[in-house]
Amino acid sequence: MSLHAGLEPGDGLDFEFSIHRVPAESIDGLEASVLWATEGKGSEDIGVHYFERLSGTQLSQRPLQEPRMLSTKLPLCPLSYEGRLMKIRWCVRLRLFLKGGREISAEQPFYLGHVTREV
Amino acid sequence: MSKLVRLFGKKRGSRMSGWWVIGSASEAAFFGSLFLLGIVSLTVVGTWQLFWPQSQIIRVGFGFWLMMIASLSFVVIGLSGLILRVAQTVASPELRSALAQQAEREHQRRSRGPGATSQLPNVPSLQPFTDSPGERLAYRLASQRGEIGPLVLSFSFAAAWNGLLAVLLVIAVGNFARGTPNWFLTLLLVPFAAVGVFSARWFFTLFRRLSGLGPTIAEISHIPLMPGETFSLYVCQYGRVSFRRLSLAVICFEESTYQQGTDVRTERVQVVRHIICERENCRSEPDEPLELDCQFRLPSDTMHSFQGQHNAIVWKVVVEGDSTRWPSFCRSFPVVVYPPSSVARVGPNPL
Numbered sequence: 001m002s003l004h005a006g007l008e009p010g011d012g013l014d015f016e017f018s019i020h021r022v023p024a025e026s027i028d029g030l031e032a033s034v035l036w037a038t039e040g041k042g043s044e045d046i047g048v049h050y051f052e053r054l055s056g057t058q059l060s061q062r063p064l065q066e067p068r069m070l071s072t073k074l075p076l077c078p079l080s081y082e083g084r085l086m087k088i089r090w091c092v093r094l095r096l097f098l099k100g101g102r103e104i105s106a107e108q109p110f111y112l113g114h115v116t117r118e119v
Numbered sequence: 120m121s122k123l124v125r126l127f128g129k130k131r132g133s134r135m136s137g138w139w140v141i142g143s144a145s146e147a148a149f150f151g152s153l154f155l156l157g158i159v160s161l162t163v164v165g166t167w168q169l170f171w172p173q174s175q176i177i178r179v180g181f182g183f184w185l186m187m188i189a190s191l192s193f194v195v196i197g198l199s200g201l202i203l204r205v206a207q208t209v210a211s212p213e214l215r216s217a218l219a220q221q222a223e224r225e226h227q228r229r230s231r232g233p234g235a236t237s238q239l240p241n242v243p244s245l246q247p248f249t250d251s252p253g254e255r256l257a258y259r260l261a262s263q264r265g266e267i268g269p270l271v272l273s274f275s276f277a278a279a280w281n282g283l284l285a286v287l288l289v290i291a292v293g294n295f296a297r298g299t300p301n302w303f304l305t306l307l308l309v310p311f312a313a314v315g316v317f318s319a320r321w322f323f324t325l326f327r328r329l330s331g332l333g334p335t336i337a338e339i340s341h342i343p344l345m346p347g348e349t350f351s352l353y354v355c356q357y358g359r360v361s362f363r364r365l366s367l368a369v370i371c372f373e374e375s376t377y378q379q380g381t382d383v384r385t386e387r388v389q390v391v392r393h394i395i396c397e398r399e400n401c402r403s404e405p406d407e408p409l410e411l412d413c414q415f416r417l418p419s420d421t422m423h424s425f426q427g428q429h430n431a432i433v434w435k436v437v438v439e440g441d442s443t444r445w446p447s448f449c450r451s452f453p454v455v456v457y458p459p460s461s462v463a464r465v466g467p468n469p470l
Binding site: 009031033035038040041042043044045046047048051053075076077078079081083084085086088093095113114115 | 211212213214216217220239240241242373374375376377378386388390420421422423425427428429430432457458459
């Protein structure tokens with residue numbers, strides 16, 4: 001996966017991904033999401049801004065190693081935040097579902113806004 | 120050679136080793152069995168009563184209703200657990216969250232009309248903050264009173280305890296009048312009376328503080344507050360009171376709710392504190408309340424208000440004072456801070 005690390009609210013987010021070392025016939029589907037999640041002392045909160053599910057058939061129409069591009073416009077909030085009790089982290093998450101119930105997930109974090117890097 | 124299915128997993132950092140499907144399937148099977156057990160026992164108890172009402176085996180009474188309640192609870196717990204486990208197994212957390220947000224947006228659109236979905240999700244609604252117009256400035260802020268609760272609690276405890284004490288006292292006096300004094304009861308009255316005096320004193324201290332300090336009114340020029348923008352604040356303190364120090368501040372708190380064992384706990388930490396203005400040796404009289412008129416600019420890198428299911432970032436205007444006659448007091452007025460780039464905004468109140 002690749003994208004810019006620091007982004008501003010309302011900016012367009014373009015990210016590309018490719019799948020390597022996984023045979024196409026073993027893939028059941030793929031979920032790509034742009035989301036924020038809280039980290040810290042409290043229970044986790046999660047908010048999905050962008051979500052797309054590709055089935056195994058859709059994925060196998062093109063070679064898996066070929067980069068695929070997804071785009072979305074980022075929301076105005078919540079901004080990335082690093083506090084004492086909680087952090088708000090943005091990331092692009094890919095979840096690859098394999099036949100037989102196994103999953104592989106990959107994350108690419110990014111920073112939305114410029115409120116805090118560390119309190 | 121195919122891999123053997125591992126029944127037990129091991130936590131490795133943020134992930135679990137092993138085959139998670141086995142765990143989820145086992146949990147689903149457990150809740151499914153509980154649901155079936157509830158249905159079967161409910162059916163047996165119900166049909167027995169319907170077809171053999173004269174039977175002595177399951178008679179309507181304490182045991183019957185206990186069986187009904189237990190069966191119903193098995194059905195509810197089993198069904199909800201089964202649905203939750205199946206949803207967790209079938210759908211990823213992202214898919215579940217996306218579906219829930221879509222349903223919430225749809226609900227908002229239906230309840231408020233087309234185009235009414237919030238542009239700023241997870242930021243508190245402005246409606247509770249803007250429905251009260253101010254006299255000096257646009258909006259009067261609602262006070263978050265933490266004083267009424269202890270007052271009601273102290274009154275309830277003092278009334279109940281002293282009522283009990285009065286009953287025991289009447290019994291003890293009656294025993295003395297009949298010439299059969301109960302010395303154990305008489306001795307017991309001494310610590311009971313001490314607790315009664317302390318509880319009454321607790322109530323009157325709180326009552327005197329609340330009534331003596333008088334209300335605090337806070338008004339603000341605009342809501343929501345925007346980072347990098349200046350806002351005006353007006354605070355009026357009523358009552359006859361002298362302050363050694365009175366300060367007005369904007370404070371940001373982080374709040375996190377988490378489960379610890381069977382308890383749900385909330386932790387609150389102050390992370391940012393901006394002193395707006397501070398006065399020393401000032402006085403408020405019933406006919407001349409103490410007034411503070413201030414202006415303040417929020418720094419441009421201020422974090423906005425945030426409201427998640429378990430976590431929150433809360434901003435408050437806080438009035439704190441050290442009085443010469445009363446204990447120090449603190450009154451807070453919640454406000455909302457929007458992210459700097461948001462354009463959705465409520466203008467000044469036309470009133």
